Amino acid sequence: MTRFSLNQWTTRHWPMPDLLAGCAAAGVDVGLWREPVAEYGLTRTAKLVQEHGLTVTSLCRAGFFQRPDALEDNRRAIEETAALGAPVLCLVSGGLPEGSRDVDGARSRVADLLAELAPYAGEHGVQLALEPLHPMYCSDRCVVSTLAQALDMAAPFSPTQVGVMVDTYHLWWDPAVWDGIARAGAEDRIALFQVADWVTPLPEGVLTGRGMLGDGCVELRRFREAVDATGYTGPIEVEIFNDELWAMPGPAALDLALSRFAQHVV
């Protein structure tokens, strides 16, 4: 199906060769994650991707700028993205250092590291996708919390080097999100569009509670139309962290995602 891309974490237990074969058979693109790529082998993964004639829409994820080795690790991630032929590297900025209350400082560090990494990304033909995560992750995962904030942080850089991620799960609640999407399009910053639905109650730790498309309260089609209205014609990645989905066999999860995508997104 055109524009549909299966983010690997949606079917995280599907072994790499089966995932790639499954996506190729279904005629869909794939978004990969660094950990399973490393486990299977970067070169081996790139080779298999090529053999299947697959398009890798993104590599998830680098960032986590509060870690001491962040610069080096992010450079490696840029190289991995290029090796996979993916145009986009997803960046989750990281939260506050342990025991810190300095959220402004953590945000400054994101700006500083983007300045270091943007040219390196450019040299490798990779666009960094700075991802605003839902504010419930601000302290421990991502101090970038709104689309407007991500666009402000991306502003000093060329859009070919630093764009933003538009993910319905993280942004749906924001009354300013429609203005943000229009602005992101006007500034040519939409690096990637990801979809997942919002369901409650949230589980402990709030990490694995994303909803299958159509199961929650997000106006998914309105988001897709708003993103499209800016001129974005790129892939739409389905990225859902959900224990029930993870318990399903990969092909069944992909089928379900494809059918819900047709029903609720396009």
Add this chain to the structure above:
Amino acid sequence: MTRFSLNQWTTRHWPMPDLLAGCAAAGVDVGLWREPVAEYGLTRTAKLVQEHGLTVTSLCRAGFFQRPDALEDNRRAIEETAALGAPVLCLVSGGLPEGSRDVDGARSRVADLLAELAPYAGEHGVQLALEPLHPMYCSDRCVVSTLAQALDMAAPFSPTQVGVMVDTYHLWWDPAVWDGIARAGAEDRIALFQVADWVTPLPEGVLTGRGMLGDGCVELRRFREAVDATGYTGPIEVEIFNDELWAMPGPAALDLALSRFAQHVV
């Protein structure tokens, strides 16, 4: 201690007469909740408050505008607030109706009901405090998610009738919160200031995971200074939903809150 007010939900299992006696003995104000007030009796509570010479800083909470009986229930809450001699009624707007994806519609309904209620509040000498709740509550508790949004919704009304709540737990992550506080002050909208800290991991349902002052990552003193800088001289309510705190005897919880307040807020 001056300006400290104990929000009743911080010590929610402390029986009403003991809570009121405890606050009077400690020389602090109190913020009450409708359910325990109804249980103990509105007239009886008001009488006991008066006998202790206590100041009731607010009544929590009305709102929940998606419910069919919202208008009537909110009118009753305004009357209860006036009967207790409290200046402020806290409003939590409510989330989406069951099965709805219409967040814009839910927000419009908030605006419509505020227009109905504001004059009634004014007649009773009560200020409504529209409270932005953390975006993680947007679908099921409160479609008002940021201070800027709350101020926009309050704008059509007199500040004596509709103000906003500034609660550190809900707002700390927002990069625009400092501008929002300055604006709230300039527009004379700060009805009440509440403090709690942000700690992770969040528990299932994310309702009872608020942190005792100083246990988390919120810049509490910076918030207090920002609120004070607008000219706000009103009470500072300590409102913490936390299972461990609820397991403590009321007097011990109050002592702990007072000591942490001195250490981290004033």
